[in-house]
Amino acid sequence: MRNSRNEQDRHLILRRGIYHYKRRVPAVVVDMDARSPHVRTSLKTADLALARSKRDALEAADDQLWAAMIADEPRVAAQARYKAAVKRVEAMGFSYQPASEIATADLRDVVSRLEAVMDERTPVATNRAVLGTENVPPVTLTAAFKVYTDEIVHDELQGKSESQKRSWKKVKQRAVNNFVDLAGDKAMPDITRADGLKVYTYWLERIAPKKGKPTHKPTSGNRDLGNLRGLYESYHKHMGVEVKQNPFDGLGFAEKTKRSRPPIPTEWIKAKLLAGDSLTGLNPQARGVLLAMIETGARPSELCNLQKTEIFLDVKVPYIRIEPREGHDNPREIKTESSVRSIPLVGVALAVFRAFPNGFPRYRDKENSLTTAINKYLRESELLPSDKHTFYSLRHSFEDRMKEGGLDEELRRGLMGHTIQRPKYGSGGALAWQRDELNKIALPFDPGIVEHAQTRRPNRRETDEARQPPSQAS
Numbered sequence: 394m395r396n397s398r399n400e401q402d403r404h405l406i407l408r409r410g411i412y413h414y415k416r417r418v419p420a421v422v423v424d425m426d427a428r429s430p431h432v433r434t435s436l437k438t439a440d441l442a443l444a445r446s447k448r449d450a451l452e453a454a455d456d457q458l459w460a461a462m463i464a465d466e467p468r469v470a471a472q473a474r475y476k477a478a479v480k481r482v483e484a485m486g487f488s489y490q491p492a493s494e495i496a497t498a499d500l501r502d503v504v505s506r507l508e509a510v511m512d513e514r515t516p517v518a519t520n521r522a523v524l525g526t527e528n529v530p531p532v533t534l535t536a537a538f539k540v541y542t543d544e545i546v547h548d549e550l551q552g553k554s555e556s557q558k559r560s561w562k563k564v565k566q567r568a569v570n571n572f573v574d575l576a577g578d579k580a581m582p583d584i585t586r587a588d589g590l591k592v593y594t595y596w597l598e599r600i601a602p603k604k605g606k607p608t609h610k611p612t613s614g615n616r617d618l619g620n621l622r623g624l625y626e627s628y629h630k631h632m633g634v635e636v637k638q639n640p641f642d643g644l645g646f647a648e649k650t651k652r653s654r655p656p657i658p659t660e661w662i663k664a665k666l667l668a669g670d671s672l673t674g675l676n677p678q679a680r681g682v683l684l685a686m687i688e689t690g691a692r693p694s695e696l697c698n699l700q701k702t703e704i705f706l707d708v709k710v711p712y713i714r715i716e717p718r719e720g721h722d723n724p725r726e727i728k729t730e731s732s733v734r735s736i737p738l739v740g741v742a743l744a745v746f747r748a749f750p751n752g753f754p755r756y757r758d759k760e761n762s763l764t765t766a767i768n769k770y771l772r773e774s775e776l777l778p779s780d781k782h783t784f785y786s787l788r789h790s791f792e793d794r795m796k797e798g799g800l801d802e803e804l805r806r807g808l809m810g811h812t813i814q815r816p817k818y819g820s821g822g823a824l825a826w827q828r829d830e831l832n833k834i835a836l837p838f839d840p841g842i843v844e845h846a847q848t849r850r851p852n853r854r855e856t857d858e859a860r861q862p863p864s865q866a867s
Contacts, residue, residue: 402441404448412436412444414451418459425462436484450484453477482523485509495524533578537628538569545631552717554698556758568620571595581628589640592618600646611646618644655781656789659836662687665776667741667838675770678753681745683767683784684843688742688835690791690809691715693784695732697756697763704746710824711738713746715810732810737828740835744843798834 404416414436418429426432432455436447457477486509495503506523532540542562550558575595576588596614600607622641629636665671666687672680682696689696695715703714716733738746756763767784771777777786788809795805804827 402445404452405436405441405444410439412438412441412448414448416452416455422459422462426459447484450480454480454484485523532581532628534569534572534581534584534624535578537581538566538624540631541624541628545627554758556760560761564616565620565624568617569624571617572621581625584625584640586638586640589618589621589644592621592641593644596646611648615645615648654783654786654789655779656793657778657782657786659790659794661778662787662790663836667836667842669839670842671774671776672842674774675767676755678749678755679763679766679770680842681749682753682756682763683787684838685742685745686784686787687791688740688831689713689736689738690788690795691736692732692788692810693764693767694760695810697753697760698758699752700757701751704750704752706738706747706750710828711743711746712736712824712828713738734807734810735824736808737824737831739828739831741838741843744838744840748843794834795831798830800830800834804830 404414406413406415412435414432414434416432418426418432423429432451434451436444438444438447454477457480461477495506510523542565550561553561572588572592575591576584579588593614596609596617599609600611600614602608618641622639622644625639625641626636666683672683675683678697682693685691685696686693691713699713699715703716705712705714712735714735753763764784771784777783792805792809795808808827808831
């Protein structure tokens with residue numbers, strides 16, 4: 394078994410009080426690396442912790458360099474060489490800059506770099522890195538996007554479910570695809586302001602055409618331009634190159650105040666959704682989410698991703714808990730920090746969760762499928778007051794009913810998962826009080842609509858996935 398101390402101090406040797414980096418060149422590249430059979434570099438420090446840090450950077454740089462030597466693709470090799478140069482120069486205490494920029498830099502920086510490589514034993518790779526003679530490889534936008542998704546944004550993806558990761562990437566991939574269609578898959582250094590304006594014009598014609606009606610909203614264009622701007626900046630920062638002018642800076646469209654979906658009137662909900670058999674054609678779990686939304690106001694994505702551990706029924710005040718999941722095996726983000734909340738269960742929502750104590754596994758991580766299925770059913774069954782209403786309108790109805798029922802504004806904002814404009818103190822009121830307030834606005838319902846959700850047999854209009862015994866579906 395390898396000694397942990399030896400592993401911690403791998404490739405380090407101490408000579409006359411100064412640590413050196415010494416590493417054997419792998420046999421597969423021994424004929425290609427002029428430093429063979431060993432790499433030797435003074436770390437110019439007697440501090441073990443600092444020596445380990447510099448060793449880590451040089452170790453990564455050599456890994457990159459050797460990968461470049463055996464790469465079949467010239468572009469991949471150039472990319473690896475450049476990244477190795479960046480790591481190597483950082484280990485020497487500098488930032489990587491092209492030689493042309495070093496020549497015009499502060500004289501003290503130039504002298505420091507020259508002194509760092511004056512020793513004739515300094516490896517050629519280190520010399521090239523410190524003096525900036527390793528050229529930036531001509532990486533295309535699509536290749537840069539792969540680096541972006543694979544290496545740069547781990548922190549942004551951490552905590553997202555697989556479905557959330559796909560949605561996140563899909564939006565950014567669209568921006569890249571649109572650029573390539575308009576300007577070609579250009580190398581990053583060759584992207585110009587004119588290319589940025591091509592993307593801007595493309596969206597302008599769709600957002601504010603000179604003739605005809607708009608086909609898209611400003612949000613779509615701003616999202617593309619923002620994603621390209623962020624990709625361009627993040628990639629160059631990752632590669633150690635200063636961006637003096639981002640081709641996508643300052644390009645965007647004014648967004649008017651977003652018009653929210655109209656709420657569904659309370660009387661409509663009572664007559665069309667909470668009584669009779671109008672929902673019997675909707676599969677049990679989708680119906681459960683719809684009914685639960687009426688008395689919780691929770692977002693569809695929040696409801697369909699609840700798990701058994703977030704549904705509390707055997708307590709004095711039954712409630713659901715909406716919060717992010719951080720486990721590696723089943724992570725999930727929620728919309729905002731203010732969305733973390735507990736919602737007491739009253740009326741039809743309590744009946745639904747008693748019928749579905751494990752949540753709605755059919756739609757877990759499939760909120761888009763859920764919303765599409767419910768909206769389609771409601772429209773085909775004429776269960777929406779107008780074309781402007783959607784399934785999501787039930788969330789706005791819940792908010793309006795709280796307001797009309799005289800519920801405290803801060804309580805309303807907390808239950809909706811909206812930001813409260815003051816420092817947060819306490820838990821926002823005891824659950825029992827919150828439940829009593831919600832009971833003031835709870836709507837009467839036919840218990841049969843929940844019972845049918847548990848016992849009815851799926852009809853032919855439903856998909857094969859829906860055609861499973863209710864015991865499996867719930």
